[in-house]
Amino acid sequence: MTVNSLEFLLFFAVFFAVYSAIPCLGRKCGARAGIDADADEVRRKLQNLWLLAGNIVFYAFAEPRMLPLLGGVIVLYWLFGLAAGRFGGSNERVAGLFSAAGVVSGIGSLLYFKYLDFFIESFADLLSLFGFRPGMHALGIVLPVGVSFFVFKLMSYVIDIRRGVIAPTRDFISFAAYVSFFPTMLSGPIDRPKAFLPQLATLRRFSLPMASDGCRQILWGIVKKMLLADNLAVLTDACWSDMASQSTVSVLIAVLVYPVQMYMDFSGYSDMAIGVGKILGFRVARNFSYPFFARNIAEYWRGWHISLTSWLTDYVFMPLNVRFRDWGTHGSVLAIIITFVLIGMWHGASWTFLLFGLYHGLLYVPLMYSGAFFRKSKLKEGRFGLPSASDAAKMASTYLLVALGLIIFRAPSLAGVADCFTAIFTGAGRPPLTFGLTGRELVISGAALLLSFGAVAWEWYGRKKEYVFAAPSWRIFRPRAMRIAFYAAVFIVVMMFATNSNEFIYFSF
Amino acid sequence: MKKFITGLLLFFLFAFILPWAAIFILPSDPDGYLKAYGMKKELASGPSDGRILIAGGSNAAFAVNSRMIQDSLGLDVVNTSLHAGLGFDFIVREALEDSRPGDIVLLSMGLFTGAGGGVGETTSIPFLVDYYPEKLADLSPGNMGIVIKGTYVLLKTKIKDLLVHKSKSGWDYRCSGFNSYGDEEAHWTAPSAGHIEPQTITVSPDDRKRERCFDRVCAMISQIEAKGCQVWILPPVLQEETYEKSRDAAVFLEKEYARHGICYLFPQSDAVFGDELLFNRPEHANGKGVALYTRRLIRALSTACCRDQQEH
Structure with a gap:
């Protein structure tokens, strides 16, 4: 259920x-x-x-x-x-x-x-x-x-x-x-x-305001999960189920899309859980904070699965860091690597998850030694509230590192990781961009991808709010019936384009 | 609280009742495949007794030549099979409704039929309700859930049909494809697809939903038998490759029926066909396949009937 x-x-x-x-x-x-x-x-x-x-x-x-x-x-x-x-x-x-x-x-x-x-x-x-x-x-x-x-x-x-x-x-x-x-x-x-x-x-x-807020957040979660994540999954699943026949471009697209799919899936569920909690009168912990606008991997993990990372920070990293303090930065690096291996292994018993954790732990090493890990610089906003060019470049590189790491996460085994890289390096001659999907599936997945980028950007742009549907301020939405009609229209669109899948990635953990 | 509840009701009005209003206003395909349900119900309510009543998914609608059976065995035949997507529950409940004492009821359940707890698919049950809204009153709670979930698929299809003119090229599932016995006969003479992509159908023995579905359905089958009908399971037509890939599912189904004391009319292996005997899907026979399957059905049925008479 x-x-x-x-x-x-x-x-x-x-x-x-x-x-x-x-x-x-x-x-x-x-x-x-x-x-x-x-x-x-x-x-x-x-x-x-x-x-x-x-x-x-x-x-x-x-x-x-x-x-x-x-x-x-x-x-x-x-x-x-x-x-x-x-x-x-x-x-x-x-x-x-x-x-x-x-x-x-x-x-x-x-x-x-x-x-x-x-x-x-x-x-x-x-x-x-x-x-x-x-x-x-x-x-x-x-x-x-x-x-x-x-x-x-x-x-x-x-x-x-x-x-x-x-x-x-x-x-x-x-x-x-x-x-x-x-x-x-x-x-x-x-x-x-x-x-x-x-x-x-x-x-x-x-509490009417809290319950209404909860309903809106559930709706936003449904949009992310059923409209976006599930339709993106059609594309990535098709690629991963037949990696050997995919072209380089197809595999790269699937690899780059997967972080967005996973975010929509997991944060969508979190939004629904938080929304249900609000209806019952509970404040449930926040789980995501704009991870794709992180300028380095440390910022990314501060915004991704926050309840898990903060748990491991408090109960694993901090005690280890204190224990290894005599070794200075080396001790902190060791503590962080152990913490990330545990984060990886938390997801399941598999060499891929262990490697995934180790990969992220190692990404921290340059940050720790350069001191960037300890510096918390505020994001500079450029015109229209957009990040500056240098920040945008850092965000893009962080995203690439995350996407690379998620190959290890998504692969069914270490051999699957190797298969993915083999397909990237040897798939140049194969017909591009088919994924083995029908034209209709490709169009819907493509539209879901564009909408996902839009949703991520919308979330970030409205980051002063808890989520995008929170407290709608447009004049047209002032009459209550208009607001409700809008939410119902969103719901109808979601249900019209929802796939049959009802699996959440994080249920398996 | 009142404001919250009125808000929720308003939301459901906009999100559910208005789409259904739109569904009933928008025109339905006058020759849609599921429209044949009404015609088949009429056939099933015909006057004769001691009939052969075939119920199942499209595998049975596409596999049987009822006239051949009628000519060979001298019994009236009604083929009410339509679509496996209507679900195990629905199909057997309809068979229970249609059967009369003395009937021989042949249930042809494809390997897909028990999937999803047997309550049907969002692309089937709501479409049937669109043609026959009065069926809503007879649906089980599980079917109703599917109708609610499928509302939007149906709405999307109707809007698409309205905006995009349906292509008439190629073969299509139509209500007009059924003959007066309820067999889909339009495909008997249509060209086959050639090589058919095999499918893998898996069944998890741990699936509690599926087990509950079997228990429920087999209880209905017992009710059909209690009416004084003979009930047999017709093995579905299956492509060789699909059968190989889905052997576990086929074995699981046989075991489940056996567990409930329900027998196959003839072994599943006799309904496994090569691509040359198939039409467009791994479970749809072509004209030649229909003839072969029907011959096997007649042979098995006459043997079974003789055995039954001897026992009596």
């Missing part, structure tokens, strides 16, 4: 009807808040309980077999948190042990579910290189849906308690609702407990 599906719409309609009615239970809706604090507390608990029930139903749609596992780890980490808080201040050693147990359990579960099969297969391959026949086989472990996202939430909870950033929550329902929060369960953003748990500690009354 994806956020842009009809099933979700039906589920959400029922869920939201009850959710938004809870604050009004037992009193006239719209009465002043805070009059009856005790009753409000009961309503809050009821609202969180209902949210948890919604989370369970949502997860059960995706993977019912893994519900006990999810429930189990939530209980375990809640207890870890309570124990770490209980001993914090009086017996730091024991408190530290509980936090460490949380971290080890998190890493252990990721290693088991995501990487064990990969390690077994790699080890068997290695042994077979030396002539051994180990008879080892992958265990076929089923990956729990959203494991990379909820395990990171759980680990940050116990670490933050240990660091004194947050106090452990005694409210199990709130904690469980935070970890399994359904809009972000399948594909992030990874909300931090410090920002999210306080939101669960207050009753969330319906």
Whole structure:
């Protein structure tokens, strides 16, 4: 059940009807808040309980077999948190042990579910290189849906308690609702407990501006995912599915288009998740900030999958940087490379993801040694608010580096990476620009590409707003009916040109 | 909250009701393929009893010569097969509606039919509703979901048909291509496409949706049997290469039917044809293919009927 599906719409309609009615239970809706604090507390608990029930139903749609596992780890980490808080201040050693147990359990579960099969297969391959026949086989472990996202939430909870950033929550329902929060369960953003748990500690009354804003952001997410990303995927998938018969120009186009497709796909989902969160009265973490207008790779990662990179910065890079501080810049470089290898491996158990992380880590090396990493220069705006020529050149080169890195990311294996480069260097004689698609598919993909560039530019141009449909200020949109008609027209166009694909790239992580 | 709800309702009015209004105002193709549904329903409601009722996707509409069967077996034949995109659910529900005690019901489900949970495709069910809006009342919730999703595909098609004059060159799926038994006969004499691009049809045994679909559909098949009908599965015509590439899917289907105690009339391997017997798709027979498939069907059916009589 994806956020842009009809099933979700039906589920959400029922869920939201009850959710938004809870604050009004037992009193006239719209009465002043805070009059009856005790009753409000009961309503809050009821609202969180209902949210948890919604989370369970949502997860059960995706993977019912893994519900006990999810429930189990939530209980375990809640207890870890309570124990770490209980001993914090009086017996730091024991408190530290509980936090460490949380971290080890998190890493252990990721290693088991995501990487064990990969390690077994790699080890068997290695042994077979030396002539051994180990008879080892992958265990076929089923990956729990959203494991990379909820395990990171759980680990940050116990670490933050240990660091004194947050106090452990005694409210199990709130904690469980935070970890399994359904809009972000399948594909992030990874909300931090410090920002999210306080939101669960207050009753969330319906807010028209926030809910309308949420709806608009969902619509913008739908545009990005269904109109743009899915139609771009037709082109890139066609190229990757038959790399050997593609021309140099076709492969280069597919390579250059893929970052845009991935951005539209992932940021589209993030927008939908944030929008759903807003309707429910939550501020969900932002996940993207104009990554294609980055002038170097460090700026790019500050704007790409922010909730993951900031998580790894806080919990991996910073501690490592402190640990390696005696080695100066070399230590920082080592810390950043380790962090990026982990970012790569977070995406899945494959040599390509490891290489992808290493590639990005190495791109930081010149920035670290030149000191550019530590300098944060403001973007100079030229005429019409456009970037200066030198900044534009830097942005283009960063984009190229990113696109190159995404070859490794997109390829099914290391051999696939080699196939892609082989096609680039040997495909000059092949007929260009067909991709094996029909003329109609080519036209739609081409139009989606142009629109995507337009959307990226529009987002950046209106970057003072959170997203492009936020608070429309054109005079024609002042009448409410006109605004709604415009959104409906956008929706109709999206649905008319949507493909049948409903897969999100980041669901597989 | 009231303002929010009125805003949402207004949005749905603009985004859903107005497109459907436009769909009903814009003209439909007077000879569209799915328009044949009405004609086939009329055939199925004909007076005779103890008929052979064929239901399925276009693989069956393009594979059978009903007159040959009628002449050989002396039983009336009605071919209600139309399009696999209508989905497993829809096709079997229609067969349940059309069948009468004493009928022999032959269900021909292509390998695609169970895809997507069997509730049909956005390019099929909404187009049928466009011709026959009264069908909306009979659709399952799953079909209704497809109608909602397919609204915009239908709207786009109608706008395109209005703006761009349809090319009349080449062969096209038409309502007028069906004969009085419900067989698509226009393609019997049309030139074949030559080499046909094979397809790979995969089935995931872990697909819960598909399993639920089979359980639901097989329950409907049991209802047809409970009416006093004999039900057989007709193996779909399949191109050799496609069969090789999709063998797992074919085996999976056979196992699923067997699990529910439903038998094939003759083995799938007898319906695997080379390109010389195919028309334009891996599951559409040409004139020669139709003749061969029908002969095999008659032979298998007479054997099955004899066996059945002996058992009785």
